[in-house]
Amino acid sequence: MTADRAFHGISARLVAGALLVGAAPFVHGATIVIQNANAAGVGFNDGSAPQAGAGCNAGETLGQCRLRVFNQAAAQWGTLLVSNVTITVSAQMIAQTCDASGAVLGSAGPTSAHSNFANAPRTGVAYVQALANSYAGTDLGASADLNANFNILIDSGCSAGTVGWWYGTDPAVTVPDDRIPLLPVVFHEIGHGLGFTALYNTATGAASTGANPPIWGFYLYDTETDKLWKDMTNAERVASAINDPDLVWAGPLTSSWSSAYLGSAAKAIVNTPPGIAGIYEAQTGEFGPSVINARTGDVVLVNDGSGTPSDGCETPFANAAAVAGKIALIDRGICAFTVKVKNAQLNGAIGVLVGNNTAGLPPMGGNDATITIPSLGITQALATSIKANLPGTNVTLGTDPGGALSGTTDGCVRMFGPNPLQSGSSVSHFHSDALPNLLMEPALNRSIFNRIDLTLPLFRDIGWRMNPENILFRESFDANPCQHVQP
Numbered sequence: 284m285t286a287d288r289a290f291h292g293i294s295a296r297l298v299a300g301a302l303l304v305g306a307a308p309f310v311h312g313a314t315i316v317i318q319n320a321n322a323a324g325v326g327f328n329d330g331s332a333p334q335a336g337a338g339c340n341a342g343e344t345l346g347q348c349r350l351r352v353f354n355q356a357a358a359q360w361g362t363l364l365v366s367n368v369t370i371t372v373s374a375q376m377i378a379q380t381c382d383a384s385g386a387v388l389g390s391a392g393p394t395s396a397h398s399n400f401a402n403a404p405r406t407g408v409a410y411v412q413a414l415a416n417s418y419a420g421t422d423l424g425a426s427a428d429l430n431a432n433f434n435i436l437i438d439s440g441c442s443a444g445t446v447g448w449w450y451g452t453d454p455a456v457t458v459p460d461d462r463i464p465l466l467p468v469v470f471h472e473i474g475h476g477l478g479f480t481a482l483y484n485t486a487t488g489a490a491s492t493g494a495n496p497p498i499w500g501f502y503l504y505d506t507e508t509d510k511l512w513k514d515m516t517n518a519e520r521v522a523s524a525i526n527d528p529d530l531v532w533a534g535p536l537t538s539s540w541s542s543a544y545l546g547s548a549a550k551a552i553v554n555t556p557p558g559i560a561g562i563y564e565a566q567t568g569e570f571g572p573s574v575i576n577a578r579t580g581d582v583v584l585v586n587d588g589s590g591t592p593s594d595g596c597e598t599p600f601a602n603a604a605a606v607a608g609k610i611a612l613i614d615r616g617i618c619a620f621t622v623k624v625k626n627a628q629l630n631g632a633i634g635v636l637v638g639n640n641t642a643g644l645p646p647m648g649g650n651d652a653t654i655t656i657p658s659l660g661i662t663q664a665l666a667t668s669i670k671a672n673l674p675g676t677n678v679t680l681g682t683d684p685g686g687a688l689s690g691t692t693d694g695c696v697r698m699f700g701p702n703p704l705q706s707g708s709s710v711s712h713f714h715s716d717a718l719p720n721l722l723m724e725p726a727l728n729r730s731i732f733n734r735i736d737l738t739l740p741l742f743r744d745i746g747w748r749m750n751p752e753n754i755l756f757r758e759s760f761d762a763n764p765c766q767h768v769q770p
């Protein structure tokens with residue numbers, strides 16, 4: 284079982300259209316307004332007192348506390364983008380999926396897309412409403428620009444190991460381990476509604492915007508077929524949506540800014556024995572310390588003395604003395620990744636490798652602030668090789684400074700393209716391999732709070748103009764590493 288918490292599934296109701304209206308002068312920044320879509324007494328209108336320890340201010344009702352977080356996220360987004368048309372977000376807190384397999388935290392999308400409006404950056408190309416409005420200088424649709432839903436069940440403790448949302452907004456205050464911070468989730472979902480969304484039906488490959496392709500298709504690129512999504516057939520797009528790791532973003536600004544936000548990729552480096560020595564792909568945990576500070580040690584296969592003894596689900600370990608001071612090797616399955624790693628820590632391990640029980644790398648989701656040792660997920664094949672060479676295998680949990688930036692392919696920032704398709708998440712997120720983690724990955728990472736990182740250059744790629752009084756107004760940052768960059 285993983286403890287993944289997906290941000291959402293994105294949704295969009297789309298109306299393609301064209302209006303011709305005169306342009307208006309720029310303002311600095313944009314005004315983003317939250318429209319309270321909750322019914323009386325529910326969500327933002329809940330008049331009860333907040334739970335103690337939820338990060339609310341003295342005197343606030345629960346509803347007021349929730350709305351304050353949304354207004355802060357809206358205000359921060361508004362300082363970054365340029366539009367003189369007010370951006371409206373219709374938001375509510377309602378019940379969404381939450382069970383033992385994971386929780387949907389929120390979902391959001393643009394309410395419509397528009398083409399061939401006044402001052403459109405490209406002809407015959409569809410843009411989400413808030414972005415289109417910023418060029419047209421007028422509101423192209425009567426409805427709100429974004430719809431956003433957030434899971435109210437989180438406050439009922441529906442997600443394992445948590446008691447509710449964290450409504451604090453001060454990044455200097457540590458988020459309690461048993462709470463899920465709402466602020467980064469609102470940032471993320473507003474990001475989708477402002478344009479971080481493909482507007483393609485990933486099941487059929489068809490554009491959701493009709494005859495005019497979405498701007499996303501001018502930068503979403505497949506490095507295997509060497510095609511942009513706008514130039515593919517529907518069948519080619521269906522194949523490309525699951526063509527990990529070849530699905531990338533070929534926008535010039537995102538590419539040139541990638542080295543400012545991404546570090547070297549995490550790797551499992553086998554030092555000895557020579558027969559299996561090498562640098563192997565690895566998945567970082569969403570919990571525990573980063574492997575940027577490398578940890579080296581001999582590997583010991585865990586024996587927890589119960590059931591499948593290598594699953595590490597029980598503690599103390601039968602071989603605790605052998606594990607102490609070493610890198611623990613544990614097999615995926617039966618219990619959460621955080622339980623395995625915490626158990627290894629309790630038995631004295633200095634790091635953990637979790638061997639997958641299926642193809643690829645294990646997702647390593649979950650959170651536990653009491654975990655202080657690093658962990659990496661490795662392939663089943665590597666775990667099998669290591670087991671065949673015990674004792675005598677020495678491994679470094681670290682990064683490969685000589686290798687490519689994490690979360691990139693051919694120097695281009697990788698997009699989320701898992702096989703099988705994850706409807707609602709595939710294609711409309713950065714890849715979860717990015718290190719440090721990015722706001723627009725498909726699942727919330729505890730390291731994200733109010734940082735909008737590479738999303739801003741991507742927004743610049745799709746046409747958003749940035750407020751020069753703040754950040755990211757330079758049109759380039761570094762030599763562009765993407766081998767497929769598009770104008």
Ligand SMILES: [Zn+2]
Pocket residue numbers: 290291293471475712723724725
């Ligand atoms: Zn998302």
